[in-house]
Each structure stands twice: as structure tokens, then as C-alpha cells.
Amino acid sequence: MKTKNNILQDPYLYIFIIFLVYPFLPYIGKYRSVGTELLIWSIFALSFNLVLGYSGLPSFGHGAFFGVGTYAVALTLLHLTSKDVTISLILAAFFGGLFTFFYGFIIKKKRGIYFSLLTVAFSQILYVIGFRWDEVTGGETGITGLQRGGFLGIQINNPITYYYFVFVLFVITLLVIRKISNSPVGKVLLALKQDEKRAQYLGFNTERQVWFIFTISGIFAGLAGGLHGLLHLSAFSDTLHWTKSGDVVMATLLGGGLANFYGPIVGAIIFISAREILSSFWDNWLLLYGLAFVVIILFIPTGLLGIVERIREKKHFEQFNNNRNNIGSKNTQEIT
């Protein structure tokens, strides 16, 4: 199977090329910070999809870990070092991971609706802290006026250099997350998603896998948050609010995170662009925005790439559909 043709068929190559030349494309190339934002959201959505798409865990509080990363960067730049962002970014990923580690410990046993409920509650706790604790987080006005400095001595102050800096991290993230999802752990998670009990009977410690994947997801979410903080050179509590967690879930579902590994990236790109375009055209754009949620859930829950997959391979789709039904039936089982 490993032929040259195979490399050309790898979507990864196209994603790589598009983002590589993005700043030099006509028209859209000028939207550099949007391009960077798309990369950051792609990282975020990929990390989120480890939890949603791969493990089938309905988390609705991932915005909190993103926000933790943003604050980690802002606070270290403010209090520790403002010359170099290396430590800040490492800390962003670390704190993202730390929070998910502790949190994963609490909720690793929970599934279905209870998992959602608790993730919402947890993100809201972080939001209240971020919003109220003015002395540390700046409260409503947040932390602003940071300096980007350099990364290991390389200057990343220029928007273009920063774009490529994020691009490199994006590529690394993509490779790492792909590695994880193709690894034995990833396979166990897929088994868990399909039928957790069966996976347990086969001797897998599913709780530990969930805990592990949740932590990994938190690390990358924290990293994405840190990069976002560096992009805007600020941190605000709004990122922690539960309504913001909805964005990443929607982006992931829209692209087809449940069906395809690359779904979250497509979703993030379309979601962010659509939001920007809609809001610039119509004052009451939120009406369409909200309806889009409804339409996507009702008609294309498998997302855009899900449709693509359906066109390509009906068999694959059926298998996927089974997966989805499995998630559903599992919930009803739990109630008993």
C-alpha cells in the first residue's frame, strides 16, 4: 500500500501546502491574524476531537482549558519574563494538562450526559474565578499590552513570523495527535467509544485511557490558548465562559470530527471564517448563527467530511452510523 500515490492522497499534504502558502495567496493572504487564528483553532479543535471524536466523550467545557493556557501565558509574561515566550508556552501547555489531569481524575468514570454536565460546571467555576479575581486576572478588563518577544532567541514579533511560528507548532501538533490516535491507545479509545463494556472485558483499563487522553487533550488545548494569548497579546475571561466552549464543539462537529481525523481542521476553518463573514454583513447575524447549530445537528451531525465519506464509501458510513447509535444507546443504559 505504501506507494507514492498514497502520499499524494494524504490530506495532510494539502493542509500543509495550503497553510504554508496562505500569507502569499492573493486577497486572503492579507488576513494574517485570521490565518493565525485558523491555525490556533485547528490545534484547539484537533485536541478537542481526541475527546469527542475518538473517545466519544461529550465534553462541553473545553473552552476553560484553552482559557487556562491564555492566562498562563499572560501571567508569566507579566510577572516572570517578558523577553522570551518559551517558558510561557511550556507553562500554558503544562497548566492546560495539569487542570485536565486533576479534572480527569474526578470525571474519568463518568459518561454520557453526566460527563457533559460536569464539564459545563467545571468550566463555569474557572470562568467565575477568572472574571472576579481582578487582582490576578484583571477581571473584566483582562490583561492587555503584553509583548511577544522571541522564542528561543528567534524573533516572532512580526505577524508573518508569528504566523509561521504557529504553523510549525500546528504541524507538530497534527503529527503528535495523529500518532496518538493511530497508536494502540487510540485503538482502545475507539473500542471504548463503540462499546466500553466490551473493551473492559477485553482487559483494557478504559478509565485510565480516558484520563490519559483527556490530559493530552488539555495539554494541546492549553497550548492553543497560549498561542491565542500571544496572537492578541492579551487575556480575557470571556474565553472561559461556557458559551465559548460551544464554539469548539460546533467547529469540530461541523467539519466532521466524528467521522474523520481531519474534520476538526476543516470545521475550524469554516466556522471561524463564517462567523467573521456573517457578522460583517448583518446586524442580526446571531439569528443565522444559532440556526446553523440547529441545522447542522439535525441534518449533518456527521459534519461536512462525514458527507464526503458518505459519498465515497457507503460501507464506511454505515459503520460510523453504528458508532453513533452506540453512543446513544449507551446513555440509556446508564440510566438503568
Next chain:
Amino acid sequence: MNTTLCLALLFNGIVLGLIWSVIAIGFSLVLGVGQTINFAHGLLFTFGAYFFFSISRNTSFWIAVIAAPILVAIMSLFLEVVLVRRVYGQDPLFGLLITFGFAIAMEEVIRMVWGKAAYSVSTPIFARGQLILGNFVYSRFRILLALFALTILLLVLWFMSKTSFGAIVKAGMFNSEMISALGHNLPLLRTLVFVMGGLLAGLAGVIGAPLWSIKSGMGTDVLMPGFIIALIGGLGSIKGTIIGGLLVGITTSLAVLVIPRFTDIIPYVMLIAVLFYKPKGLYGEVTILGEVRE
């Protein structure tokens, strides 16, 4: 510390708790029976408040009290039949997102119809003024609203414990598959409970409108406390929700004396404490832990 003040705050906590319970109870019922996290509950509350505002301004206070919740109930019927019904039994995120999206869209509709500005509702003439007992001063209107909330809560409590429909609803919370097996119509039950949740949200809106002023985003502010109270009380438990509401109301009211800034974090701290010591919530019959094993 000033005893009158402490007593006044305690009293206020009870009043608040009763009002919060009305908000939380509808959410809790839908969560328990429909297994749906209804993020549109706040929106239904908002619509209750706006309907009440418009109707009471154009007709009379009493017509508004009755008509507003009914209109909201009709709206929630629509929401359930057209949208929520399709995602029962699927990934819980679907139900959550579909109600969330609906709430975002309809909130915009409110802005388009009623405008973006905030409004307040006049206190009806019979309820104006304050209750003054020595140093103790309290709004008379608020006492009446608390009594109204108490009546609603007692009615729901009676309905759930003494009628056969209530028994089925309770059973549905405990084991929805059994309901179908026993020959009851589960989809119908879910619809009815959802509409009941909408009616309660509408009633809460009627209480909230004159108290807290109205604005399109007001639902988002009450959604989270309602959500937390429902979890503290135990999913779908009426008694638990009322006690949870009272606990939250009293502690937040008294906390103003000690830590005014973090009063709104108290419900969350209580939730964590409850989850650790009573995983089912105060009176829940279903464990919040939702473990796969056993």
C-alpha cells in the same frame, strides 16, 4: 453583627431560594425524564418575562400572569416537537447544542422584536410599598412573589407525588425503558414533561420580570444557577431541587456579609461538596456519577 440585618438577610435568602427553585425545577424535570440538557431553559424564562411585560402593559396584570406562561408552554411544545425530539437518545451534546443554537437564534429574535434596550415592569399598585417591622424593612411585592413561587412549588410537589401522571414521570426518570415496557408512551411522556418545564420557565419569567428588569440576555444569567441547583438537588427530584434552591438562596444572601465578591461561586462549591459526599445529589434517585460499571 447587626441581628436585624442578619434576620433580614436570612428571610431574603428564603425568598430568593423559592424563586430560584421555580427556575431550576423545570430544568431538572427535563433533564431527568428527557435526558436532555436544555440550554434553552434560560431562553424560555426570558420569553416568559417579555410576554409578561408586553401583555401586562397592553392589557392587565392578571391576564399577563396567566397568558405569559401558557404562551411559553406552547413555545416549548414547538421546540420539543420540531427539534429536541429528534435527538433523544443520541449523544447528549446533540441535545445540548440544538437547544443552545435555538436559544442563540431566538434571543436575536427578541432583540429584533422588542429592541435591544432594557425594560422594567411596574409593580402593581396593590403590591407597592414595604413591610416595616421596627428596623426590619422588606419589599411587600417580593413577599407576594415568594408566596406565589411557594404555591407553584407546592402544586408541582403535589402533582408529582399524588397523581398517577406524576408517578409515571418519576418512574420515567428512574428507568425510561421500563416505561415503554409497561405500555406507557415514552415519547408522549417526554413531550409532556418538556412542556411542563416550559410552563415552569414561563412562570419563573413572570416572577423574574418585575424583580430583575428584562433584557434579551437575562436568560443566560439564570441558566447556570438553575443548572447548579438542579444538580445539587438530584436530577429530577422536586424535593431536592426546592431544598437545593433554598440552600443556595440562603447561603448567597448571607455570604454578602462575608465574601460579597464571590457570592456566585458558592453554588459551585456546594455542588462539588455534594458530589463528593452525596453523588446522587441531595434527594436524587439516579447517581450523578453515571458510572459504567456495576
Next chain:
Amino acid sequence: MKNKLLFFSLTLIALVVFSLVVTAQEPVKIGIVSPKSGNYADHGEMERIGMYLAVEDFGGKVLGRPIELIEVDSETNPDIASRRTKTLIEAQDVKFFLGAVSSSVGIAVGSVCHELGSIYICTNANSDTITGVDANKHTFRVPPNMAILVRGAAKYVAENLGKKWYFVTHDYSWGWSGTEWGRKMLDKVGAVEVGEVKIPMNTRDMSSYLLQLVNSGADVACVTVGGFDGIALYNQMGEFGIFDKMKVWWTLADYPDSYAIPPEQRGRYGMMEIYWKATPELIEFSKRIHDKYPGAIANVTETNSYHGWLGMKALLTAIEKAGTTDVDSVIKSLEGLIICDNKQPDPTYIRPWDHQFIDTMFFGHDIPGAEGDDITEVLFTAPCKDFARTMTENPIDLTK
């Protein structure tokens, strides 16, 4: 292979569609970063109307070139506001920005504009820091800050309303600054503090705080609470009969909020940034606003619309005066600019060293039970220049 192609084209389509926002380049572009959704959407709507009217006054042209207003929705969210501001600068090379209702958005947009070298006129945020610690060369601010508003009223309050003050503070930076200035005035006007209660942001139920206020034995409640929380507090004060027990002084009374309160529940005193009956020009202006926006809660010159208008007028006047759209020249001509036909009793002056607009403020009392549009009695007017922070109090100099 087919799906890969589809995938590729999907991504590309998304990117190309996005580029459609790009427009022509001839006119003078002015970016408006103003909330269309979120907490302050109503205020955003009003400030934009003011801006349109100012552009209308200039015949839609500046330096003979057409004015193009590019609006983005700040969603009352500093994060999104700064992203959209940045996008406009990068992709459309917008040099001038106006807008922002909340201080957080104002500070965020200000720092983006400073970083990328565009001018920003903050139209409706009152926080001290925008012209204080967060001040920068590219940011100007129209409404008076808390220092001006509180110090302008303190003497009158102490002499006429009462000397035992109880502070009601919105618990975040803006609210704190109101109370802080109030405290600094205590000695100067011979008042005493009898307590303070802090109200967290987004609090809907004020009863516990009001009970504390009722039991405090104060003569005057010095309130710095804004937004929807402020409306809720005002309304519940009426419900608890606070106005019968003491005088209530709002350090910043966003007076159109009073129209949202039922007439019988009104009764506060407060410092207003503008009042619609102050001059014939303002009454005239109210009619124009009403024609543009018949859905408003009252047919008056709203604070936000007035500041939107004034900010836009200042910017366009400065561009005309500079004769160019070069950012540095326009900053130079904004600094020290005096606007005489500002519809107020006294001209508006832009202080060069902290970029603060200085004009007149109005202290008023909401008459309980008054119906219609004329509900506030103006007790006195005060010139902002006598109360604004001096250079020693606010040691910055943006002219350097």
C-alpha cells in the same frame, strides 16, 4: 482520490469566500468597532446612530473623498473586538477607529491600534485607565472619566444631600475607581463614610445588598454601578423604598436608563454626561436621532449617540484640519483640538497630554412620577476642566 479533491476544494472555497469581504480602496475608511450583540448591544446601536449623523453633517465626505464606514461587531467581547480590529487594519489598511461601550473592549482595541499604528477614538467607556495607565499615543477618549464625574458632584452632594455616605460599588475596576474618588473627596467636602457594599458584575438580584444599605443609617448612597446591573439596582431600589429613606447619588448616571424604570420608582440624583434639554441644538438633535431610530425607548439625545457623534465629528474635523489622512498628522491635529459647535453650552477641548475630551457635565435629579421624555431636572452644570486629573495626579505625557 475523489474525496481528497473534495476536501481540498472545500477548504479552498472557505478561504476564497472569506476574501470576498475585501472592498474597494478609494475612500477614507473608518472602522467602527461597536457591539451589535452581547451585553451592550443597545448602547452600540445608539452610538452608531450618532456616528452616522456626524458623517451626514460632513456631507459624507472628508478632504473631498467619500467616507466609508466599516462596521464590525465587537460582541461586547474584548477578545473578538481586538481580532476584528486587527483584521481591518491588516486587510483593509483602516487608519481610523471609533467605538466601544465597555472599558474592556476600549482598552483592548486601544492596545491593538497602538501596536499597529492606527488612531482610535473610544466613544463610550468611562474607566480612568484608558487615559491613565493604559493610555497610549493612538487612543483618544470622548466621555469624562470617573475622576471628573465624582469630583464634580461631591461638593454639591455633601452640602445639599447629606454628609453620611455609604458606597455601593460595582465590583470591578470601573466601579472601584468611582468609590475611590468618592473616598478621596470625603475630607475635602466634610463627609464621612459609613460603609461600603460591593456588588459583583452580572448580579441580577440586589435584595441582599439593598438590605445592607437600608440598615446602614446613611444619608446618601454613593452608587457606582453600571449597565444592566445598574438598571436592575435602580428598579429594586424603588421596590425597597430606598428613595424615601435616603438620597441616592449615582456617580455616573447614564440617564437614558431612567426611562427603563417605571415612573413611580424613580428618584435618583446623578451626574450625567449630557442632557437632551440642555440646549436648543440638543433638542433639535434629539429629533434627528428619533427620525433615524424610531424604536428608541425615549426620543432624547442619548449619551451614547451624543458621544458617537462627537467622536466622529472630532475625527473628521481633525482630518480636515490636518489636510491629510496621515496618522501622525491627524494625531497632532486632534491634540488640542477645540470643537465649538458641539451643541453644548461650552466648547469641547481635547487635552493633548492625556487625550481626554473635556466639556461640560450635568447634575440631575429624576423626578418621581414624571411621565414623558422630560423626567430629569438639571440642578447644576459643571465644567469638566475644573475637575479633571492634573498632570501630577496622572503622570503621563502622550505628546512626547
